[in-house]
Amino acid sequence: MNLDYIKPDNWSIIEEGFNADNVKSSESIFSIGNGAMGQRANFEEQYSGPTFQGSYIAGVYYPDKTRVGWWKNGYPEYFAKVLNAPSWIGINVLVNKEPLDLFTCKEVKNFRRELNMKEGWLSRSFEATLPNNIQVEVSTKRFLSLDLDEVGAIKYQVKPLNSDAEITFQPYLDSGITNEDTNWDDKFWDTLQITIEGEKAFIEAKTMKTEFYTCTFMESSVFVNNEKQDQKPEIKRESNAIAFHYTVHVAAGETASIHKFGGYTVDRKLERSQLVSAAKNVLETVIEHGFTTLLEKQKEAWSKIWEMSDITIDGDVKAQQGIRFNIFQLNQTYLGKDSTLNIGPKGFTGEKYGGSTYWDTEAYCIPFYMATKNENVARNLLKYRYNHLEKAIENAEKLGFKNGAALYPMVTMNGEECHNEWEITFEEIHRNGAIAFAIFNYYRYTGDFSYIPEMGLEVLIGIARFWQQRATFSEARNKYVILGVTGPNEYENNINNNWYTNYLAKWCIDYALENIEKVKEGYHDDYLRVSGKTKITDKELQEWQKVADNMYFPYSEKHQIYLQQDGFLDKELITVADLPQEDRPINQKWSWDRILRSPYIKQADTLQGFYFFEDHFSIEELKRHFDFYEPFTVHESSLSPCVHSIQAAKLDQMEQAYTFYLRTSRLDLDDYNKEVEEGLHITSMAGTWMSIVEGFGGMRVKEDMLNFEPRIPKEWQAYSFKVNFREQILKVNVSQKETTFELEGDTDLDIVVNNKQITISPNNLIKV
Template sequence: MKNYIKADEWNIIEDGFDPHLNKISESLFSIGNGRMGQRANFEEAYSGETLQGNYVAGVYYPDKTRVGWWKNGYPEYFAKVLNAANWIGLDIKVDDEVLDLNVCRVSAFKRVLNMKEGTLSRSFTAELKNGKVVRVEAMRFCSIADDELAALHYCISPVNFEGIITITSFIDGDVKNQDANYDEKFWNEVKQQQDSNADYLVLRTKKTEFDVCTAGKSIVLYNGKELSLDVVTKDKYVGRTVNVQIKKGDSVNIYKIVTTLSSQNYEKGQLLAVAELKLGKAVNKGFYKLLKEQVLAWTVKWEESDIIINGDVAAQQAIRFNIFQLNQTYTGKDARLNIGPKGFTGEKYGGSTYWDTEAYCIPFYLSTAPEEVAKNLLVYRYKQLDKAIENGAKLGFIDGAALYPMVTMNGEECHNEWEITFEEIHRNGAIAFAIFNYIRYTGDESYLAQYGLEVLIGVARFWKQRVNWSADKNKFVMLGVTGPNEYENNINNNWYTNKLAAWCLRYTIEASSVVKQIAPKEYKKIVAKTRLEEEKEFSDWTAVADQMYYPYDAKADVFLQQDGFMDKEQILVKDLPAEDRPLNQKWSWDRILRSCYIKQADVLQGMYFFEDDYDLETLRKNFNFYESRTVHESSLSPCVHSILAAKLNDEEKAYEFYLRTARLDLDDYNNDTEDGLHITSMAGTWMSIVEGFAGMRVRNGQLVFNPFVPKAWNYFSFSIGFRGVQLKVKITADQVRIINGSNQILEITIFNQSYTFPSGEKAITYNEQLV
């Protein structure tokens, strides 16, 4: 665990430069705006360990899978969001010596991510080998006010000399992904253009043929005067350079305003013209007006999504960091985009879409953003339904059965591990549950008629065909699966998967009835389009759901994660030698698969989704049983345990698991932050507070709260949107205070008692008897 980030409520602060921590900091200080983003690479040259990364959402390459064999249905490629043109680049030379912090003596180094305003700043003093000392102050941002713009300001001052500083500002498209399977570069140059106003570079991806135009205007000021810059060109590279004869105590200011446009949104032949117009308007505004717009836009974001924790600065910093990264990763403006597990902060997992979005991210965006944002995450899957049906057909499923991919960019499966690709089919259920969750929260049943029911029918058909009848058990069973616990592969009757499948089948029938009632014309169209045989298929689905087999151990009185789970040697996590952890780095995969150890919530994931189906005693028995066997070697694990522990009134465990997830990246708990941040699990951190400590649920169309305040905090508060109403909720040890920002009267349940909340502020005081 690292502990070098300074505690601060609104800022992520690194004080002092340690090259060994640089890749971790590049992840932590990443910035983005939903359309593009970048790791916190230095503007100037750096020869030390670094992972350079600039990423454009939705632009990907189908890198050929690096395995030596194929099976029928196996994906031929692994899609990757590409490292795109580096627009921040500045080569700085001091009397012909390159400014490079890897070889300089660095002092007074400070890096600050201002989460309130969405800016990354850096300052340092560096002594070069020639003995000359410079002072640098830099700031940059990716605008969320206009997600096709970014800007930087870089100021360099000589401390102990007079001489020549050579500045070259460039856009470099000669880049590659660190995770390229065959060390291939994925971009070809289409065109470069330089005029008196700006530099333009158009690149095209191999195979997928996305065009991306990066255009930038560089302005260099010395003593307030703009300097004339000379053009520099080479393959996949455009830039400007100037030599500045500088005096001690003076400063050179470099401003760079950039637009990045892709052929996803513009015709290829229009990219340059649009970039020229867009950049011209941005340059006319200037750096500081663009910055002002950025600050105002982030003010709105925080008004919608902030969580305040009073009494614990480290916890406050952590939750804001998680919220900040979620907000700059996905804005919901484009239903073609989704959320990669690493967002714009690294290349691991390829930047593709996983089931993390539906299971973990949907609740955050439902509560903290306009309704359209979460809806677009669902529409993303609807638009890929045909591909999901194709994916199913590749594995032998028929008649419109849909199997959504474990990993995807365009709807095709592109995961390169067979036990995941073929077996971790519970992702289908997570997508169906997200539809239910969206409607439960928003009340928007029209979504079913527009999009949702078609998806549910495809998923239900898959489950019907995926089970088989066991004469031995006299039940329907599901063989050869992998549940959320990826430390078990190719097992039979994963309880969570069976539970989710049965629920999906019933919910599809229920959703069909709703659409038939509220939109009969649309229902007829859906029946015709999907060729739904209502009587037969509904009967078959009901039979499977009613006769599904669920593993159970009578002695322990718990649902079994899979058939034969109790055949494993039951050594609890507390009895594991510390030197054996983490298992995925210390044990062979064979040994892990034969153990009872659980990577992340599995049975407990199902009990989290369907908590109303179980009484507290059943939940407690299963929680105690599985928690003691869970090693939490997935970033998605602690939040579910935290929420369930809170429901069980186990404050100590709820808070312990919250801490594990809240500062997972800031403190580099798993020694993997250098690969990028755990964006999707950050949504689980939010859930731990709002669904865990605040106990927020939606039941019968109403909000419900069953809160407590962790002992380390004085109080906590958060903002949520619910069915068109913006609420601010403040929770203390004995009171819930809610500000209703609308004219709509809300009925809200607190500790099983219903209260009316009109417009304005109202407090409900409770005591131990009420709790």
């Protein structure tokens, strides 16, 4: 496969020339979504070549029974799978009764696919010679509406070039859908009813086990040379599918087209009895608007998103395309409207990882949403975890923890743990700390303390209880240790005293204690409610403090660094630079045994702690740790390059910072990990945003003020970004010569630039 087939462009993702080997990768890269649903960029017409079909509805999943060789106590019973939903995009096309299929065409030329990120639509155009020698010119455009998020729209045009032709369009709905990713080949969907009303069709279906009820719907209109045809379709009905057949005759050079509207109504938002009527209502609205008006509204909606979230880069088209692709996909995946939803690692682009919630949200995504939306969006992400607190307590109870200790799941859809690799499910417990850190990060950035007495304190108490119980007192060390864990570096399993985990545990306990006191002093009614509910006692808090004050941290006097874990220096310390290229990536070339014994680090581990708690360490300590650990890091996690880019920029190692930035921003566009056909790396895309804003822009929040230490790669002429800080929108523009700040609104804002405080007045450009 050609990994460099995406054309550089500031605002679009463009593919030119048809190559069947690229189809599955492009289906991922050109995916579209609107926060409520999404789909891979599958062709509307039939395609008999290798393809990964996928349409997904937010929050709809199936509990696929865990498949393991033997069972362990506390093991999750299922792995939650995001479900390939009933398909509404399909339009079979026949030319003189010959199916249009790019895999079987005699020739395909002038193929062009474009994902227009500025306006939020996907298009495709090509000329094809069918097996019956008819030559046609085809163009399609489709989008998922941001305004009416139950619905998407398709405009599909066919022009015969060398002959008059009979064109047949067969728009259809299909609920006989299977998943690419399944443990037992279960049937996931049960078709309940198919109904037709004029040129509208509806399939009501429900998921097995979880019983999500959905209605998949469509309505179509056919045109010749833009004139609507009053043709009644022939109807073809099967047990799991419904299709309309329209046939029109056009002369060579004339255009036949179909406008198809479709989508989903779901009982997550509506009564089951209302699904069909709600679908009819939304179809009436979109038919009244028509394709063109709906597309204009789409452009307006995306314009508002870009107004706040765009990052511009001058002088480096690939870097510009990369960051916009990341921002675009994040907004397609999650818009913050629904606190019952979260951000799956693949979003709506594939099924790997089950489409569920990971610690990625708290560690990487919340900063992006806080700064480019408003605090309510980030608050919804925190509310999501509060709503799952009882399940987190249940998860801990299954592993033997007591008294309201909470262990948040590694992977979840509804708060239950559903990850089924034991070394991660039971041992990668640092995820608990990321949730506490997100609460701290939210308050630090927004200044909104109210979340903590209302919801957050209960979460912090549950997490602190877990860490206090998870620590073991070592008489040999006269310290508390944490045994049998996996840190962020998943290339080490079942190790003792992962520094990042131990440090996080101590910090979580201290932070919980600090906030118990703050709520007790300032929010007495909330304190009485929370303390009554959690039954915390002074004796228990003293036990927490004892663990926090006496936590063990592995340290090397020789290297003057914290050790990633007790046995790290026992390894054969051969750096990545001395690793043969043919051994890369090691997760695809080496046995797991060999990986576990190696010094190689999948992603930031000790350095993840230095990223979270930068203020706890000096710049000299950061440099020592970065220079020691980065040479052993293979960056085989999508979450790795962004943290390293931020820290390299902090250390003014700009060549490294720029290289890591390109790696994170073009991870999928250039398919660094050789797996893009499985779907995109959505949650790591927020890390790309952080690489610019926190890395090159040097943005931090200290003592309730924004701080900046701007830097710029030599490859760029300038870059700019906006942040919404406490309802004040600040635009930052960094060039090779100077940095400018511009404030929207009507109130002054004090910021710190390169350790010097300055005051920004609204609509008054300040140069530094």
